Amino acid sequence: MSSNFHPFVLPFTIGTLALFSVLILKYNKWISKFDRQQKKLIRRNLFTGKLIPAVWEMINEGLFHKKVSRYNRRLGYMHRSIALGWFLLISVGFVETVFHFQGRGHAPWIGVFFRFFVRDNQTLSAWIFAQIMDLLLLYILSGVTMAVFKSIFSKTVGMRKTTRLKLFDTSLRYSLWSIFPLRLLSESATAALADNGGFLTQSLGNLMGERFAGVVELPLWTLYSIALGLFLCLLPFSRFSHIFTELMLIYFRKMGLREREKPTGFTRFELSACSRCGICIDNCPLDSELNITDIQPVYLIRDIRNRMPHRNATENCLMCNRCESDCPVGIQISEIRRQERDKKKLDTHDNYGYIEDVQSFNAIGRVIYFGGCMSHLTPGITESMKKIFDTVGQKYWMMDEERTICCGRPLLQQGFFNQAAELRRKNTQLIMESRSKTLVTSCPICYQSFRKEYNLPIKVVHHTEYIVTMLRLGKLRLNRSELRLAYHDPCELGRGCGIYDEPREVLSALGQLLKLEQEYKNSLCCGYNLGNTVLELDQQLKVRDASLRNLTDSHPDVIATACPLCKKAFQHSTTQPIKDVAELVVENLR
Amino acid sequence: MKEREKPVHGDDNPKPREVKRRLKSTKRISRRKRLEFEEVELPLQVAIIGGGVAGMEAASVLTEHRCPVILFEARPELGVNVKNKYKIFPDFSDAGRLVETMTKAMDHPLITVNKDTEIVEIIREPDAYTLLDNKGVPHTVPAVLLASGYEPFDAKRKEELGFGIYEGVINSLQLEDMLREHKVLNSLGEDPRRIVFLQCVGSRDEKVGNHYCSKICCITAVKQAIEVKRQLPDTEVYVFYMDLRLWGQGYEELYREAQEQYSVRFVRGRISEAASTFDGRVQIKSEDTLLGQPLKMVTDLLVLMIGMEASPGTQKLGKTCGLEGPYGFVRSKSPHLEDNLSDKPGFFLAGTCKRPMHIAEAVNDGRAAALEIIKYLRK
Amino acid sequence: MADFGFSISKPQSIDTNDMDVGRLQALEAKVPSFKRCINCGACTATCSAGQFGGFNIRRIHNLYRWDQRKGLEKELQQCMLCGKCTLVCPRGVNLRYLIIRLRKALADNK
Structure with missing residues (x-):
C-alpha cells in the first residue's frame, strides 16, 4: 500500500487541527486579559535571556516531571513515562519518517501511522527504528498500567488518595489510556501482515496470525485514530490542557508574572495548568484530620474552571499553603482562592474613620516594634522582645503598645481588599511619619503583610531575624x-x-x-x-x-x-x- | 488496667477463699500491730491511692470497722491541697487545723501510710488487685479506693492574663499564702490600693478544653474578698465574673455580706487581657456587660481564681484502669446510687478524682466509699 | 457612629411582638456556635477596634438577636477581622465568621 492517504486518518487529523485552533484562540483570549503590569512585563522580557531558563524548566517539568518525582518517585515515573515517552515517540516517529522519505514529500499524518503506510521496508535502519519505537511504546505502556492501577488502588503510586473525577474527565482518561494499547495492537496486526514490527509488535503480530490480523488491521487503526482524534479534540476543554498550558505558564512566570489581587488572564493560565495530580489532597490537613474532601485545590480549580458553584471550597481553607509548597506546577492556589473570596459589595470604603486621629511618634534612631493584635494575648513574647531591645541597647518605639491598628492581612485573606488597603494606608502613614529605618514585628501574619503587601521603603524583619543578627554581631550572648x-x-x-x-x-x-x-x-x-x-x-x-x-x-x-x-x-x-x-x-x- | 489471667503465685484457678488466705499472709502490718488487734474482723487490707481529705476520711472509717488500710500518697505530706488554704468557707475555720486533725487519725495501728509513693501500675487479679509503686514493690489487696484527687489549673496556659509574666498577677492559692502571712502586698511591697479577682480561670473555658464549672471558685473569691477587706479595710476590691454560682448553704449570705458590709464590687464581665503599667501595676481590659461598655482598670493585684483539673495521677490511673471520664477525671458506675463504685468489682472511687468538689463533699464521699468497701468485703 | 440609645436619657424598649425570628435562625444555622454565647464580654474587652471607640461586638449581635437591625450594618464595618475576639471566647463562638455572615445577612435583606 503505497498511497499516502486512507480515510481512517481523518479523525486524528481533524482532532489535531481542532486542538491547535482552540488552544491558539484560548491563549489569545487569556493573554488579552492580562492586566497592564503583566503586559508590561511580557513586553519587556519577551525576547530576553529569560527564554533559556524557561525552556530548561519546561523540559524538566513538562517532560521529566522533576518536582513530582521529588515528591513521590513512583508518581513521577508514571507522569514521566507517559509525557516523555509520548514526546519521544512523536519525535522519533518524525525522524523515522523524514529518514525514510529522504526529503520527498509526504503527508503530515504519516509519522503517526508510519507502520501502516510504510510496509515494504526491510532495511537495517528500518529494523532499528522499529525496535526503538517498540521500546518507547513499552515505556509508555508501563506508565499507563500504573495509571490504571492508581485509579483503582491509589496506594500503588504511594498516594493516600487519588482525585475523584467527573464523567467528562473519566471518559477522556479512558480515551488516553486506550490510545497506546490500540497503537500496540494496530502495529502488531500490520507487523503480522508486513513483517515490519519491532521486538514487541512483531512477536504479538506473529501470535495473532496472518488471517486474524488481516481481519482486524483496518478496524484497529481506525479505532486508534478515533481515540487519538477524540482525545486531541477534547484536550483543551479538559484537565489534560495542562500539557500545553504548563509550558506557557513556566515561560510567563520566568518573565516575572504573578497572581494579582483580582483574577486576570494569568489566572486562567494557572487554572488550566493544573493536572489534578492530587498531591494537594495528600498534603491537606482538612482532608487528613477532618475528612473534608471537597475543598482541596484540585477541586476548587476544577470548579472555577467549569464555572460550578464553589463557595464552600473557597471559604473553608486554612490557607496554610502546605498544598502549594508541593504543587509540581507551582500554582499560586492561595492567591487564587483569595481572589474568589472577593466580598464585593461587603468590601466597603471609609470604614475606619475612628483611627484617623492616631498620632505617630518621632522615632529617628529607633526601631519600630510592632507586636501585632495577637501578641497582646501573649505578653510573654512582647515582654521578652522589650528585654532583648534593652539588652542590645536598641531604643525602640512600640507602635501598638496601647492599641493596635491591624495590619490588614486578616481582612485581605477573607477578600476584603478595600478595607485591608485602608488599614495599610493608616499604618504606612504612621510608619513613614516616625522616620524610623527598621520595623521589627513578632507576628508572622503582620510580617508577611508588611513585607509583601505594604511596599515600605524601610527594612522589615521578624523578631527571629532580628535576634539572629544580634547574635551574629555578638550583642546577644546565650x-x-x-x-x-x-x-x-x-x-x-x-x-x-x-x-x-x-x-x-x-x-x-x-x-x-x-x-x-x-x-x-x-x-x-x-x-x-x-x-x-x-x-x-x-x-x-x-x-x-x-x-x-x-x-x-x-x-x-x-x-x-x-x-x-x-x-x-x-x-x-x-x-x-x-x-x-x-x-x-x-x-x-x- | 492489665487483666492477669494467671494468678501471681502458681496455681491456675485459685478459689476466692484461697486468694483471701494469701492476701492475709501478705498484708503489710507489723507483728506487734497484729498482736494488738487479735480481734480483727476484717483482716483484709484495703489500698487507698491518694492521701487527701477523701482518702484519709475513708481510711479512718475503715479502721473503725477494723479493716487494715495501706495508704499511698505521691507527695511527701498528706492533705496538701487543703493545707494550702488558709481559712475555708463558709465559716472561716482553719484549713490547717482540719488537716491536722485528719492526719493525726492516720497514726493508727491498722493504717500504713506510704508517703512519696506513687502507684504506677494496677494489675487486676481474680478477686484482687496488685498495685505496683514507683519503688517497684507490689501490693496485693482485695479492694482499692482511688482518691487521687485534683490539681489546681496552671494559669500560665492563659497567657493573656499575664500569670508568670507580671508580678502583680497571682493565683488564688498565692493569695491564701499572703492572707495566712497577713502580707497581702503589691509587687512593690506596698499595701495594695485595689485588688481585682477574676473568676473562671481554667473553668468553663472551651479554649483550654475545660467546659465544666469548678464550682468552688465563686464562693472562694467571695471568702477571699472578705478576708482581704478584714485585713486591709482601705483596699478597693472588685470581683469580675461571668455568672456567680453561690449554691451552698450560707454562700449567698456571704455574698450579701461581702456586698453590704465589705463594699466588695461585683462586675459582670470576663477579663480578656492584662498588661503592665509603667509603675509595675496591672492594667486589665474587660467589659461591664450589663452596661454594654468596655472598660479598663489599673489594679495592684489581679487574683486569678483557678479551677480544678484532674491531677496527673488521676489522669494516668484513670487511663490505665479504663475508667477515663471527661476531662481526665475518672468515671463512676452511675452518678446516683453507685457513685463510689466503678464498673470493676473491688475498685472504688472517692473525692475530686471524679469531679470538682468542696472539702466537706470530698470528706463525705470518702466516708461513703469506705462503707461501700466494707459492704463489699463482708460479702 | 450609630446611636443605640443606651444613654440613660433615651430608654428604648424592644417590641418583640413584631420580631422576625427567621432571620436569627438563619444566622444560627450558618454559625451554630453563636447560640453558645453567654455574654461574658471577653470579645468586646479585647477587641482591637473597640480600643479606639465604642465598637461593641457583643452588643451588636445581641441587638440582632432581638431583630434590632438599625445601624448595625454601618457599625459592623468598623471590625478589622483581626480575630482576637474569637481567640479569647471561652465558649468557642466563631466570632469572625459570625461577623462576616452578619454583615452579609444585613446587606442582603435591608
Missing part, C-alpha cells in the same frame, strides 16, 4: 544547655516568607534542636490560622492535635515557635511548656 527543643514552623513565617533557618539558628545556640517528622515546608498548621473563618473550634482543635503530636513525638522539654497564634493554639491544649524563640533567648541570656 548559654547553651542540653534543653531538648522541638521547633514548630508557623505557616505564615515558613512557607509564607521562607524564614526557616533563622529561628533554628537561634535555638541551636541555646539548646538541642530535635528533628521532626514534619517540618520546614511540610510543617503542620496549628489550626488557628486566620485564613479560615468557617471551621468550628472543635475542628480547629483536631487540626491542632495532629500538629502537636508531630511536635511531642520526639519528647522535647520545650516546644518552641515564633508566632503568637501557634503559641496560643498549643498552650490551650497542654501543660507542656510552649515558648516563643524570643522568650527562650531571654531565659538563656548570658
Whole structure:
C-alpha cells in the first residue's frame, strides 16, 4: 500500500487541527486579559535571556516531571513515562519518517501511522527504528498500567488518595489510556501482515496470525485514530490542557508574572495548568484530620474552571499553603482562592474613620516594634522582645503598645481588599511619619503583610531575624544547655516568607534542636490560622492535635515557635511548656 | 488496667477463699500491730491511692470497722491541697487545723501510710488487685479506693492574663499564702490600693478544653474578698465574673455580706487581657456587660481564681484502669446510687478524682466509699 | 457612629411582638456556635477596634438577636477581622465568621 492517504486518518487529523485552533484562540483570549503590569512585563522580557531558563524548566517539568518525582518517585515515573515517552515517540516517529522519505514529500499524518503506510521496508535502519519505537511504546505502556492501577488502588503510586473525577474527565482518561494499547495492537496486526514490527509488535503480530490480523488491521487503526482524534479534540476543554498550558505558564512566570489581587488572564493560565495530580489532597490537613474532601485545590480549580458553584471550597481553607509548597506546577492556589473570596459589595470604603486621629511618634534612631493584635494575648513574647531591645541597647518605639491598628492581612485573606488597603494606608502613614529605618514585628501574619503587601521603603524583619543578627554581631550572648527543643514552623513565617533557618539558628545556640517528622515546608498548621473563618473550634482543635503530636513525638522539654497564634493554639491544649524563640533567648541570656 | 489471667503465685484457678488466705499472709502490718488487734474482723487490707481529705476520711472509717488500710500518697505530706488554704468557707475555720486533725487519725495501728509513693501500675487479679509503686514493690489487696484527687489549673496556659509574666498577677492559692502571712502586698511591697479577682480561670473555658464549672471558685473569691477587706479595710476590691454560682448553704449570705458590709464590687464581665503599667501595676481590659461598655482598670493585684483539673495521677490511673471520664477525671458506675463504685468489682472511687468538689463533699464521699468497701468485703 | 440609645436619657424598649425570628435562625444555622454565647464580654474587652471607640461586638449581635437591625450594618464595618475576639471566647463562638455572615445577612435583606 503505497498511497499516502486512507480515510481512517481523518479523525486524528481533524482532532489535531481542532486542538491547535482552540488552544491558539484560548491563549489569545487569556493573554488579552492580562492586566497592564503583566503586559508590561511580557513586553519587556519577551525576547530576553529569560527564554533559556524557561525552556530548561519546561523540559524538566513538562517532560521529566522533576518536582513530582521529588515528591513521590513512583508518581513521577508514571507522569514521566507517559509525557516523555509520548514526546519521544512523536519525535522519533518524525525522524523515522523524514529518514525514510529522504526529503520527498509526504503527508503530515504519516509519522503517526508510519507502520501502516510504510510496509515494504526491510532495511537495517528500518529494523532499528522499529525496535526503538517498540521500546518507547513499552515505556509508555508501563506508565499507563500504573495509571490504571492508581485509579483503582491509589496506594500503588504511594498516594493516600487519588482525585475523584467527573464523567467528562473519566471518559477522556479512558480515551488516553486506550490510545497506546490500540497503537500496540494496530502495529502488531500490520507487523503480522508486513513483517515490519519491532521486538514487541512483531512477536504479538506473529501470535495473532496472518488471517486474524488481516481481519482486524483496518478496524484497529481506525479505532486508534478515533481515540487519538477524540482525545486531541477534547484536550483543551479538559484537565489534560495542562500539557500545553504548563509550558506557557513556566515561560510567563520566568518573565516575572504573578497572581494579582483580582483574577486576570494569568489566572486562567494557572487554572488550566493544573493536572489534578492530587498531591494537594495528600498534603491537606482538612482532608487528613477532618475528612473534608471537597475543598482541596484540585477541586476548587476544577470548579472555577467549569464555572460550578464553589463557595464552600473557597471559604473553608486554612490557607496554610502546605498544598502549594508541593504543587509540581507551582500554582499560586492561595492567591487564587483569595481572589474568589472577593466580598464585593461587603468590601466597603471609609470604614475606619475612628483611627484617623492616631498620632505617630518621632522615632529617628529607633526601631519600630510592632507586636501585632495577637501578641497582646501573649505578653510573654512582647515582654521578652522589650528585654532583648534593652539588652542590645536598641531604643525602640512600640507602635501598638496601647492599641493596635491591624495590619490588614486578616481582612485581605477573607477578600476584603478595600478595607485591608485602608488599614495599610493608616499604618504606612504612621510608619513613614516616625522616620524610623527598621520595623521589627513578632507576628508572622503582620510580617508577611508588611513585607509583601505594604511596599515600605524601610527594612522589615521578624523578631527571629532580628535576634539572629544580634547574635551574629555578638550583642546577644546565650548559654547553651542540653534543653531538648522541638521547633514548630508557623505557616505564615515558613512557607509564607521562607524564614526557616533563622529561628533554628537561634535555638541551636541555646539548646538541642530535635528533628521532626514534619517540618520546614511540610510543617503542620496549628489550626488557628486566620485564613479560615468557617471551621468550628472543635475542628480547629483536631487540626491542632495532629500538629502537636508531630511536635511531642520526639519528647522535647520545650516546644518552641515564633508566632503568637501557634503559641496560643498549643498552650490551650497542654501543660507542656510552649515558648516563643524570643522568650527562650531571654531565659538563656548570658 | 492489665487483666492477669494467671494468678501471681502458681496455681491456675485459685478459689476466692484461697486468694483471701494469701492476701492475709501478705498484708503489710507489723507483728506487734497484729498482736494488738487479735480481734480483727476484717483482716483484709484495703489500698487507698491518694492521701487527701477523701482518702484519709475513708481510711479512718475503715479502721473503725477494723479493716487494715495501706495508704499511698505521691507527695511527701498528706492533705496538701487543703493545707494550702488558709481559712475555708463558709465559716472561716482553719484549713490547717482540719488537716491536722485528719492526719493525726492516720497514726493508727491498722493504717500504713506510704508517703512519696506513687502507684504506677494496677494489675487486676481474680478477686484482687496488685498495685505496683514507683519503688517497684507490689501490693496485693482485695479492694482499692482511688482518691487521687485534683490539681489546681496552671494559669500560665492563659497567657493573656499575664500569670508568670507580671508580678502583680497571682493565683488564688498565692493569695491564701499572703492572707495566712497577713502580707497581702503589691509587687512593690506596698499595701495594695485595689485588688481585682477574676473568676473562671481554667473553668468553663472551651479554649483550654475545660467546659465544666469548678464550682468552688465563686464562693472562694467571695471568702477571699472578705478576708482581704478584714485585713486591709482601705483596699478597693472588685470581683469580675461571668455568672456567680453561690449554691451552698450560707454562700449567698456571704455574698450579701461581702456586698453590704465589705463594699466588695461585683462586675459582670470576663477579663480578656492584662498588661503592665509603667509603675509595675496591672492594667486589665474587660467589659461591664450589663452596661454594654468596655472598660479598663489599673489594679495592684489581679487574683486569678483557678479551677480544678484532674491531677496527673488521676489522669494516668484513670487511663490505665479504663475508667477515663471527661476531662481526665475518672468515671463512676452511675452518678446516683453507685457513685463510689466503678464498673470493676473491688475498685472504688472517692473525692475530686471524679469531679470538682468542696472539702466537706470530698470528706463525705470518702466516708461513703469506705462503707461501700466494707459492704463489699463482708460479702 | 450609630446611636443605640443606651444613654440613660433615651430608654428604648424592644417590641418583640413584631420580631422576625427567621432571620436569627438563619444566622444560627450558618454559625451554630453563636447560640453558645453567654455574654461574658471577653470579645468586646479585647477587641482591637473597640480600643479606639465604642465598637461593641457583643452588643451588636445581641441587638440582632432581638431583630434590632438599625445601624448595625454601618457599625459592623468598623471590625478589622483581626480575630482576637474569637481567640479569647471561652465558649468557642466563631466570632469572625459570625461577623462576616452578619454583615452579609444585613446587606442582603435591608
